[in-house]
Amino acid sequence: MTDTSYTLQPIGLIRSDLTTLEAAPRQGHEGAPDAWIDVSESAALALHGIAVGDALVILTWFHRSARDVRQVHPRGEIENPLTGVFATRSPDRPNPIGLHRVTVLEIHGNSLKVGPMEAIDGTPVIDIKPVLPQSADS
Amino acid sequence: MTDTSYTLQPIGLIRSDLTTLEAAPRQGHEGAPDAWIDVSESAALALHGIAVGDALVILTWFHRSARDVRQVHPRGEIENPLTGVFATRSPDRPNPIGLHRVTVLEIHGNSLKVGPMEAIDGTPVIDIKPVLPQSADS
Numbered sequence: 001m002t003d004t005s006y007t008l009q010p011i012g013l014i015r016s017d018l019t020t021l022e023a024a025p026r027q028g029h030e031g032a033p034d035a036w037i038d039v040s041e042s043a044a045l046a047l048h049g050i051a052v053g054d055a056l057v058i059l060t061w062f063h064r065s066a067r068d069v070r071q072v073h074p075r076g077e078i079e080n081p082l083t084g085v086f087a088t089r090s091p092d093r094p095n096p097i098g099l100h101r102v103t104v105l106e107i108h109g110n111s112l113k114v115g116p117m118e119a120i121d122g123t124p125v126i127d128i129k130p131v132l133p134q135s136a137d138s
Numbered sequence: 139m140t141d142t143s144y145t146l147q148p149i150g151l152i153r154s155d156l157t158t159l160e161a162a163p164r165q166g167h168e169g170a171p172d173a174w175i176d177v178s179e180s181a182a183l184a185l186h187g188i189a190v191g192d193a194l195v196i197l198t199w200f201h202r203s204a205r206d207v208r209q210v211h212p213r214g215e216i217e218n219p220l221t222g223v224f225a226t227r228s229p230d231r232p233n234p235i236g237l238h239r240v241t242v243l244e245i246h247g248n249s250l251k252v253g254p255m256e257a258i259d260g261t262p263v264i265d266i267k268p269v270l271p272q273s274a275d276s
Contacts, residue, residue, distance in 0.1 A: 002151060002178040005145050006145070006199055006262070007144070007145060008144040009140070010140040010143075011140065011232050012140060027270065043208070043224075043232050046223045046224040046232065047224055048221060048222035048225065049221040049222050050224060054225075056224075059233075063144070070181070070183035070184045082186070083186060084184040084186035086184040086188060086266035086267070087192075088187075088268065089267060089270065094147060095146050097235070097264070099237075126235070127224075127231065130225055130226065132227065
């Protein structure tokens with residue numbers, strides 16, 4: 001039923017020099033910096049097997065987003081016609097989940113240095129997945 | 139803070155001939171069927187701009203998963219050494235979100251026919267995103 005809701009518990013946080021939404025690029029490949037993911041103690045065992053050089057998909061929760069937005073002008077440009085948020089990567093959407101394809105650059109305890117990462121400092125991380133070799137998805 | 143939790147509200151449901159976990163393939167490209175996504179009335183405006191032939195990433199919530207699992211034998215095979223769930227696509231993980239790369243096959247009102255889709259009938263859908271042309275992520 002779509003009226004059953006579910007509780008997300010962050011498994012870590014982004015630690016980044018990007019501290020404002022204004023400074024953040026719209027996509028990782030648009031000049032985003034590297035960042036650390038500090039994984040909480042309770043989830044740390046789930047990191048076992050991740051190695052430097054791995055391609056991962058990081059799922060974040062855009063905690064500053066507006067969840068009641070259904071249509072946007074893509075990339076915030078008024079000349080772009082109003083488009084449903086499911087046809088865009090707008091951070092404003094009913095469940096504001098971000099997908100970030102990154103490479104693991106360094107591992108230190110329960111922290112992973114990854115890049116590129118356009119999410120700002122303090123953004124909750126909700127899941128980490130390997131990129132599957134069999135498909136371009138992630 | 140990782141001790142702040144967030145509420146996910148499904149935006150639709152999977153309608154599929156797959157009705158048991160046992161019958162479901164582990165990945166979409168492993169022989170999964172097509173399925174319908176019935177989007178709820180409250181999110182329907184967000185579909186505007188999606189067209190037949192589009193490549194999308196569907197995010198689902200594996201509502202039958204065990205959220206306290208941190209390590210698994212990949213693909214459920216005991217010969218595969220225990221691995222952290224963040225290094226696998228196990229549906230058992232702290233926040234059991236599924237990523238599915240699909241193609242839109244048909245659109246009817248607020249419903250999208252997509253494939254391939256390995257999630258079973260009744261699985262909540264939590265987000266729909268376009269595959270970005272600039273990157274292999276999704």
